[in-house]
Amino acid sequence: MEELVKTQLEYSDGEGEMSRSASFSNRLSPQAFAEKAQTRPSREEAEAAVRTLLRWAGDNPDREGLQDTPKRVVKAYEEYFQGYRQNGEELLGRVFSEVENYSDIVLVRDINFCSHCEHHVAPFLGKAHIAYYPTYGVVGLSKLARLVDVFAHRLQTQETMTAQIAQALVTHLKPRGVAVMLEAEHMCMSMRGIRKHGSLTVTVQFSGLFEDNAEQQARFYTLLRGAR
């Protein structure tokens, strides 16, 4: 798992483009794909697609309780996936003014997030933990939470999301080291497939000072456990 995450870190834009050998459209970031191909459907088309899925589920989209559901689902999609219209660069670009005279480790623990897996469009919910050693200064804690949200509000795999958060921090904050851990429960595992509740998937990405440094990694894990 860590190997997979590491290969994606090589991409400089932090958007996690997946495969160099894939077709042209696969190589574009989701945003670039939408812009170039103008693939974004109209609201009416999106609502019609929801009606189709309701019929596929076996219900009647014209019955009273479902009449406004396509509208609501499409609106909810705008919120679930608003991360496609945001970028971490803008967010972190504004942090450099917040310079403080502090250079030891900063750890922000238990940042709640809700994302959707790109395989089933099912929610996965969990917590992100971020640690870094500042070079130029520290960022406001809420900015880290908003950074997590930008990447969570896209279709994701947990591995890619972990790498994207770490990469965004490396690129825009230029810290001496970054550690990102995500723990999440995937509804596509709880509600379908093997239907196992309560299992957590944990992903970790280390870079800089933390990379291949057992002592720094141990410090990260110790701080994470502390005061629980």
Ligand SMILES: [Zn+2]
């Ligand atoms: Zn899934």
